[in-house]
Amino acid sequence: MNFSDALNAIKEGKRLARAGWNGKGMFVFLVAGSNFRVSREPLPSILGEGTEVTYRPHIDMRAADGSIVPWLASQTDIMADDWNVVGITETAA
Incomplete structure (x- = not known):
């Protein structure tokens, strides 16, 4: 799938690779x-x-x-097809 489809799948809660x-x-x-509320360094x-922080949605990666x-x-990720x-069983290292 292309990046647009991948991004939509991520927004639906799926894991992508x-x-x-x-x-x-x-x-x-x-x-x-x-x-x-802020409670640990830094x-x-x-x-x-105690300051309230708004943590915006973002994308993280599970590394190898x-x-x-x-x-x-x-740029390569964006242009890739x-x-x-991936499912739970496919993500285990």
């Missing part, structure tokens, strides 16, 4: 927005303890090592 990615278990997913030092990182699509929905 590109066939061209080399890392096993890598996928991107939507992190829903939320509001929370935010209290920056914004003040199992860590979660913020994700930003590259090799996007696929």
Whole structure:
């Protein structure tokens, strides 16, 4: 599927990966927005303890090592037609 279709699938809560990615278990997913009160560093030092923060929806990636990182699509990702929905069993490293 193309990036437009992949983005719509992500918005529906699906996990997506590109066939061209080399890392096993890598996928991107939507992190829903939320509001929370600042309670752990580094935010209290920056914004003040208890400050309410609006955390906007964004896309994260599960990396090959199992860590979660913020994700930003590259030009190659945007132009690719090799996007696929992945299930729980396909995401295990």
